[in-house]
Amino acid sequence: MVLDAYKRPVRDLRISVTDRCNFRCTYCMPLDEYEWIHKKEILTFEEITRLATLFIALGVEKIRLTGGEPLVRQNLDGLVGKLSAVKGLKDLCLTTNGALLAEKVEALKQAGLRRINVSLDSLDRDKFRRMTKRGDLDKVLEGIFAAKSHGLYPIKLNAVIERGVNEDDILPLVEFSREHGFGMRFIEYMDVGNANNWTSEKLVPKKEIIAKIDSRYPVKEIGRAQGSAPSVDYEFVDGRGDIGVIASVTEPFCSSCTRVRITADGKIVTCLFSAVGHDVKALLRSGASDEEILTLLSSIWIKRADRYSQERLEALRDASYDPKSHKKIEMISLGG
């Protein structure tokens, strides 16, 4: 087991399989044009599986496939099949915008996928389109119900809440998830990347989200799964399901963060708010042995001293935080 500078182990690996996306969510990647990663720079399924296997040797237990939009990567079920067969992996999950889910869920299930997270910020068609710029709510709902009918469980729905945009959607989303047995996860709007022009005024804090839900459907806090999950979970007092809130801005969880990311072009990123990644693709493609790659991966982790959200909260409190002065990798590149 390797530990970083703050004695945190590496447990969760997020793999961005592509930086491409069929949506342009205003809070993530609103730009139509962007400097996309060249095809030949993108890791192959074999390269991803090799890195994943080495990370498991270092302590990783869970893998999440993400992006960009992971389902725009051709034959993603092939990767799911390879990763499902890796010894020592306890959990494999996928985060998707759901647009292509209905047509792909069968192959993903067959390949070994058991659970899924789908982003869903509003149940209002027009607002959904405005927030995603290209998304069709009906296609996403079709995907979510296709996942349900194929027996994927749990199905968690992620909603980013943005001030003045979709606070009014919190209760309808709660009602929808309770009615259909989905786990709703609300995410504080974060200053990830630079393209979204984040300001703290756009943030709806966790406290406010919970108060709104609790006033209509009383909830009881149950805490973080495994003590290190990003979401603080709550169960409904009436026993009908649970919700969670990911509050990276107002209640940072850096001290228990065990997550590492691989970008689609083979860079290791040790924090969601990092400005740079560490290239492993060059070594991977140079014919290096597993031992050599393991040495590089563990040296990256051992040096890790990230506590960005904690520092941001301190700076927000004394009003010295300027998001524009921090150049960060876009979410679409590093894998949300």
Ligand SMILES: C[S@@+](CC[C@H](N)C(=O)[O-])C[C@H]1O[C@@H](n2cnc3c(N)ncnc32)[C@H](O)[C@@H]1O
């Ligand atoms: C970057 S996306 C990638 C996977 C897939 N395309 C999707 O949308 O689910 C992963 C998650 O990050 C969330 N996200 C993106 N930008 C965000 C931001 N600025 N603040 C909070 N969450 C964000 C999305 O809502 C989504 O749930």
Ligand code: SF4
């Ligand atoms: S949140 Fe997901 S769907 Fe939306 S632009 Fe980012 S990567 Fe694409």
